[in-house]
Amino acid sequence: MVEQSSWSRMSQEDPAHSTAYVERFRRLAAEGMDLAGEARLVDALLPRGARVLDAGCGPGRVGAVLFDAGHEVVGVDADPVLVAAAEADHPGPRWIVGDLAELDLPDRFDGIVCAGNVMAFLAPSTRGEVLRRFRTHLRPDGRAAIGFGAGRGYPFEEFLADAEGAGLTPDVLLSTWDLRPYSPDADFLVAVLRPA
Numbered sequence: 001m002v003e004q005s006s007w008s009r010m011s012q013e014d015p016a017h018s019t020a021y022v023e024r025f026r027r028l029a030a031e032g033m034d035l036a037g038e039a040r041l042v043d044a045l046l047p048r049g050a051r052v053l054d055a056g057c058g059p060g061r062v063g064a065v066l067f068d069a070g071h072e073v074v075g076v077d078a079d080p081v082l083v084a085a086a087e088a089d090h091p092g093p094r095w096i097v098g099d100l101a102e103l104d105l106p107d108r109f110d111g112i113v114c115a116g117n118v119m120a121f122l123a124p125s126t127r128g129e130v131l132r133r134f135r136t137h138l139r140p141d142g143r144a145a146i147g148f149g150a151g152r153g154y155p156f157e158e159f160l161a162d163a164e165g166a167g168l169t170p171d172v173l174l175s176t177w178d179l180r181p182y183s184p185d186a187d188f189l190v191a192v193l194r195p196a
Helices: 006-013 017-030 037-045 061-068 080-089 124-137 156-165
Strands: 051-055 072-077 094-097 109-114 138-149 168-174 188-195
Touching: 006 017, 017 080, 037 061, 037 109, 037 138, 051 061, 051 124, 061 072, 061 080, 061 109, 072 080, 080 094, 109 124, 124 138, 124 156, 124 168, 138 156, 156 168, 156 188
Parallel strands: 051 072, 051 109, 072 094, 109 138
Antiparallel strands: 138 188, 168 188
16 A cells, blocks of 8 residues: 555545646646746657656646657656546647556656656655656666755655665756756756666
8 A cells, every 4th residue: 555645635635626736737828838848858858759757747738748849758647637637638648547656667768757846745655666666667778857846845865865775866956947057055956867
């Protein structure tokens, strides 16, 4: 039995939570907000036509941009409401309902993107296992781009130690998805990791 994530608890406490999240991003897209920053960084890391896992894909905004850029995308999220929105709004990628702590796909990926503070929403007891599963699903020359904010109960130092324990080592640490360098006082971390 996997410990329940904070996202799952929020969704149980407020059954409209996931739908509101979907509608928020639909509204931002309709307003012309740039929602593709994470995808641009990941696209720049990969060869054309790469296989990409969108881990914690939510309503599919990152995976959809990568798919439109010519990559083969599989998105996984534990929230069926978010996956249904991804399927409705972004046909093309393969969208799957699944818990990242139990991720067991036959595929190996050139890249993994984990955006939207997914790591901070995970149950603390599952974080190391999720990172191990990422490592297992990466090709030997693959890279994972993982981003989340400070002050969300998962200190960056702890995350980096967990990543190392899972067999992942940093290539680059950034403080934003638009390539600003990381510093110890940053309020956001984007870690580009590769198999150790």
